[in-house]
Amino acid sequence: MGAKNFSTVDRRTFLQLGLFATAFAALAACGGEKRGSNTDTNGRVRLTVWGPQEDQSNKMGRWLQTECETFAAAHPEWDLAFKYGVMSEGDASQALVSDPSAGADVYLFSNNQIPELVKAIAIAELGGTRVDAIKAANTESCVNTVTYEGGVYGVPFTGNTWFMYFDKSVFTPEDILSLDTMLTKAKVAFPLENSWYLAAFYVAGGCTLFGPDGDDEEAGIDFSGDKAVAVTDYLVDLVRNPNFANGDVGDNPGAKAFFSGSWDFEKAHDAYGDNLGIAAAPSINLGGEMRQLKAFAGSKVIGCNPSTENYRKHPEIVVELAMHLGGAEAQRRHYELRDIIPSDVNVAVDDELARAQMDAMDYASIVQPLQPNMSNYWVPADSMGSELVVRTVTHENAEAKTMAMNKAFNSFVTD
Numbered sequence: 001m002g003a004k005n006f007s008t009v010d011r012r013t014f015l016q017l018g019l020f021a022t023a024f025a026a027l028a029a030c031g032g033e034k035r036g037s038n039t040d041t042n043g044r045v046r047l048t049v050w051g052p053q054e055d056q057s058n059k060m061g062r063w064l065q066t067e068c069e070t071f072a073a074a075h076p077e078w079d080l081a082f083k084y085g086v087m088s089e090g091d092a093s094q095a096l097v098s099d100p101s102a103g104a105d106v107y108l109f110s111n112n113q114i115p116e117l118v119k120a121i122a123i124a125e126l127g128g129t130r131v132d133a134i135k136a137a138n139t140e141s142c143v144n145t146v147t148y149e150g151g152v153y154g155v156p157f158t159g160n161t162w163f164m165y166f167d168k169s170v171f172t173p174e175d176i177l178s179l180d181t182m183l184t185k186a187k188v189a190f191p192l193e194n195s196w197y198l199a200a201f202y203v204a205g206g207c208t209l210f211g212p213d214g215d216d217e218e219a220g221i222d223f224s225g226d227k228a229v230a231v232t233d234y235l236v237d238l239v240r241n242p243n244f245a246n247g248d249v250g251d252n253p254g255a256k257a258f259f260s261g262s263w264d265f266e267k268a269h270d271a272y273g274d275n276l277g278i279a280a281a282p283s284i285n286l287g288g289e290m291r292q293l294k295a296f297a298g299s300k301v302i303g304c305n306p307s308t309e310n311y312r313k314h315p316e317i318v319v320e321l322a323m324h325l326g327g328a329e330a331q332r333r334h335y336e337l338r339d340i341i342p343s344d345v346n347v348a349v350d351d352e353l354a355r356a357q358m359d360a361m362d363y364a365s366i367v368q369p370l371q372p373n374m375s376n377y378w379v380p381a382d383s384m385g386s387e388l389v390v391r392t393v394t395h396e397n398a399e400a401k402t403m404a405m406n407k408a409f410n411s412f413v414t415d
Contacts, residue, residue, distance in 0.1 A: 049106045109303050118148060154302055165277070217371055278355075
């Protein structure tokens with residue numbers, strides 16, 4: 001569920017306090033040696049590596065420890081030892097920003113934290129042949145998830161987005177191309193109250209977040225004008241459709257399709273069994289034109305911490321470890337152990353779940369913008385989704401509600 005959680009965590013201020021407390025406790029337990037204690041008296045370099053519990057579990061094959069040991073064996077020229085800390089990808093920045101120098105040398109994290117990590121000097125920009133290798137191994141959309149202000153920060157190892165699970169005994173391959181067609185045949189669930197999902201409709205309608213590529217801070221979030229109101233009107237009708245349900249198949253056991261990510265595969269399989277189908281999000285009919293729903297896309301990443309003693313003394317070792325953990329063979333073993341879908345295009349994965357995520361990343365998504373003011377998006381969009389579901393948004397007030405939401409998105413104060 002980590003993919004979903006990091007998105008909700010980022011947008012919930014009231015949760016951040018609790019997560020910070022958790023991260024602080026984990027930092028105290030696993031934050032690595034203090035400055036001056038990362039090299040043994042015999043010259044051994046002791047690297048601190050953070051990753052989620054699942055990657056260090058005996059049941060899951062101890063992926064992180066195994067890969068670090070494999071890396072050490074491949075580099076006998078370096079005398080290496082490792083210290084491991086448990087830290088979920090979504091919590092990494094919370095543990096690092098207060099004192100990066102006491103944090104991990106290499107860590108796993110979710111890409112939406114890059115701006116905060118850059119500001120704290122807790123993540124190193126990669127360059128040269130390493131960036132060339134990352135670009136050669138990943139799709140452009142995946143590379144974009146780790147590109148911030150022109151620099152590449154970290155090695156992506158899996159995509160993070162959502163798509164559609166459906167019952168193949170109910171919907172044909174042609175049906176699943178259109179949400180409107182699907183709604184004529186059976187109940188479809190969609191988490192409209194969740195702003196990570198709601199954006200897909202407005203982006204389909206031509207709205208933008210920080211410009212068409214998400215990299216124009218001055219452009220802000222543009223959910224204004226007739227294009228945005230048309231989407232709100234569509235959603236007013238959507239929630240009144242008797243075959244629409246808010247949430248997922250867990251909330252609505254009769255739903256024959258729902259939208260989520262790889263973390264909900266077991267839930268989908270339990271619901272649809274051998275009839276389970278998986279596909280990228282469908283299109284919607286806006287004003288007589290079919291428009292593709294576009295999910296937010298991100299990635300999970302291996303990062304290097306430039307503030308540690310080890311990075312200052314041995315940057316080549318730290319960076320090479322990150323490249324190894326995000327490399328093709330490590331990604332392949334990650335998939336075999338935990339079904340973590342590789343981002344590396346050279347790793348052959350031929351199953352329906354992997355293809356759906358790759359399709360979603362390639363043509364049915366936009367990169368979640370790496371902009372500090374993106375934090376202004378979540379709460380107003382959540383509110384709009386909630387109001388739509390309880391039907392306080394109507395055709396009569398759709399324009400006023402949409403403009404109020406857009407104003408809230410852009411209410412930040414610039415320096």
